[in-house]
Amino acid sequence: MTIHPTAIVHPGAELAEDVSIGPYAIIEDGVLIGSGCKIGPFAFLATGARLGSRVQLFNGAVVATVPQDLKFRGEPSIVEIGDNTILREYVTIHRGTEVTGRTVVGANCFLMAYSHVAHDCVVGPKVIMANSVNLAGHVHIEENATIGGIVPVHQFVRIGRHSFIGGGFRVTKDVPPYILAAGEPIKFTGLNFVGLKRRGFSVEALTALKQAYTLIYNNDLNVSQGIARIRDEMQVTPEIQNVIDFIEHSERGII
16 A cells, blocks of 8 residues: 555555556545556545546546535435446546435546536446536446546436437436437437447447437437337347436437
């Protein structure tokens, strides 16, 4: 274990034996830090922070401070950070409220500088958030999604797996899986072909997804009619089922 002499580590914090703590970092009571974690200068881990293995916090990152929610009354809650996740400079992640009790960032995520994850969010594994992405409370992002820089995401929005959101666009409704989203107002702009090919999706899977979204976003059909046509006319593969489930469980409506 390497702890810089200027760091402040509460005796009630639990640190793995090979953790590295940089200058002026602050670790509060009850924090849990897993094996191989690196905590950079001026980083702040507040009570309720739970870090997996090999998590990296860069300069000034802040994890598990109280939520920006006027209904919050100091109830116990936590932030969970999965293995191998990287939090770059000045990332902020707030702990949960009594609604869920926790905020979660999954394994192998990459949160770039100044990005923010608000209370009760759930960020799935292998998510990339570029600089200054801001998630409001209760946002749910599925695995392998990518969000471009300076994107605000409205509270309670869901972002589907393997989707890609272009930089600078405001997200106010749910973004279905596997797609590209861009424009003002934000809209469906096609499949995330590049990302899906890189992740090994077959030509057959890509063709089926394209056909499904052609039905969903067909101007002559509403969304329910598009889903019905998918069920009637297509083989429902696991990818297509993900699309159907996501849309049918959307509470805010899809873009």
